[in-house]
Amino acid sequence: MLEIKKLNYAYPDGHQAIRDVNLKIEEGESIALVGANGAGKSSLFKLIIGISEIKEGAIIVDDLPVEKKTLKDIRRKVGMVFQNPDDQLFMTKVYDDIAFGPRNELLDEHVVEERVVNVLEQLGIIHLRDRMPHRLSGGEKRVIAIASVLAMNPRVILFDEPTSFLDPQARRNVINTLDTLKMTKVIATHDLDMALDICDRVIILHHGSVFADGTVRDILFDENLLSQCHLELPLCMQKPRVR
Numbered sequence: 753m754l755e756i757k758k759l760n761y762a763y764p765d766g767h768q769a770i771r772d773v774n775l776k777i778e779e780g781e782s783i784a785l786v787g788a789n790g791a792g793k794s795s796l797f798k799l800i801i802g803i804s805e806i807k808e809g810a811i812i813v814d815d816l817p818v819e820k821k822t823l824k825d826i827r828r829k830v831g832m833v834f835q836n837p838d839d840q841l842f843m844t845k846v847y848d849d850i851a852f853g854p855r856n857e858l859l860d861e862h863v864v865e866e867r868v869v870n871v872l873e874q875l876g877i878i879h880l881r882d883r884m885p886h887r888l889s890g891g892e893k894r895v896i897a898i899a900s901v902l903a904m905n906p907r908v909i910l911f912d913e914p915t916s917f918l919d920p921q922a923r924r925n926v927i928n929t930l931d932t933l934k935m936t937k938v939i940a941t942h943d944l945d946m947a948l949d950i951c952d953r954v955i956i957l958h959h960g961s962v963f964a965d966g967t968v969r970d971i972l973f974d975e976n977l978l979s980q981c982h983l984e985l986p987l988c989m990q991k992p993r994v995r
C-alpha cells in the first residue's frame with residue numbers, strides 16, 4: 753500500500769531530517785511511528801502527502817509515485833489528521849467541515865450528504881452535526897478532524913499525535929475511534945500505551961533513520977532498545993513509583 757525507497761530529505765536550511773528510509777507498509781496495517789522529539793516523524797508525513805518535495809528517493813502509494821503531477825490523486829488515497837485540529841477545521845458548522853473534501857471533488861450534494869452522515873454515524877457523533885467546530889472541546893475537535901478525513905474515503909490515514917493534550921476520557925474515545933478504522937493507519941505518537949493498544953507494528957525513527965521496525969511485542973517490551981532512542985517503556989509496563 754505504501755512503499756518508501758531510499759528516502760533522504762534535507763530542509764532548505766540544510767538540516768537533514770530524513771536519512772535513507774526504506775519501508776514497506778501493507779494494506780490494513782496499523783503502525784505506530786515513534787521517536788523522540790525531532791526524530792523526523794512529521795517530516796516523513798510531509799513527504800508522504802507532498803507538503804515537502806521529494807528530492808532523493810521515492811514514495812509510492814498504491815502503485816502511484818508521490819510527485820507534483822500525482823498530488824491530487826495521492827491526496828485522494830492518503831489523508832492526514834493534523835496534530836492541531838484547528839489547522840484542519842475552519843468552517844462555521846461541523847457538517848460543512850466534513851463536507852468540504854467531498855464538495856471539492858464536485859460530488860452531487862446528495863452524495864456529499866450521504867458521506868457526511870455516514871461518517872458522523874460511524875463515529876457516533878451525529879449530535880455534533882450542526883455545532884460550531886471552534887466551540888467544541890479538544891476531544892470533540894479531534895474526532896471531527898478524523899471525520900473530515902474519513903469523508904474522503906482514503907486508503908491510508910496518517911495521524912500526527914492524535915492523543916496529545918487530551919484528558920483521559922477524551923484520549924480513550926479517540927483511541928477507540930482509531931481502533932474502529934480498518935484502513936491502513938500510520939500513527940505518529942509519543943503515546944506508547946496507545947501503540948500497545950491498537951497497533952500491530954512499531955517503527956522507531958531516530959535522527960531521521962529507521963532504528964527499529966517490528967511487532968509491538970518486539971519493540972515496546974524492549975527497554976534497552978527504547979532507551980537507546982530516548983524512549984521509555986509504555987507507562988502500563990513501568991513499575992509504579994509511590995512515595
Ligand SMILES: Nc1ncnc2c1ncn2[C@@H]1O[C@H](COP(=O)(O)OP(=O)(O)OP(=O)(O)O)[C@@H](O)[C@H]1O
Pocket residue numbers: 763764765767768769787788789790791792793794795796
Ligand atoms: N522547516 C524546517 N526547517 C529546518 N529544519 C526543520 C524544519 N522542520 C523540522 N526541522 C527539523 O527536522 C528534524 C525533524 O523534525 P520533525 O518535526 O520531523 O520531528 P518529529 O519527530 O515530528 O518531532 P516531534 O515529536 O517533536 O513532533 C528536527 O531536527 C527539526 O528541527
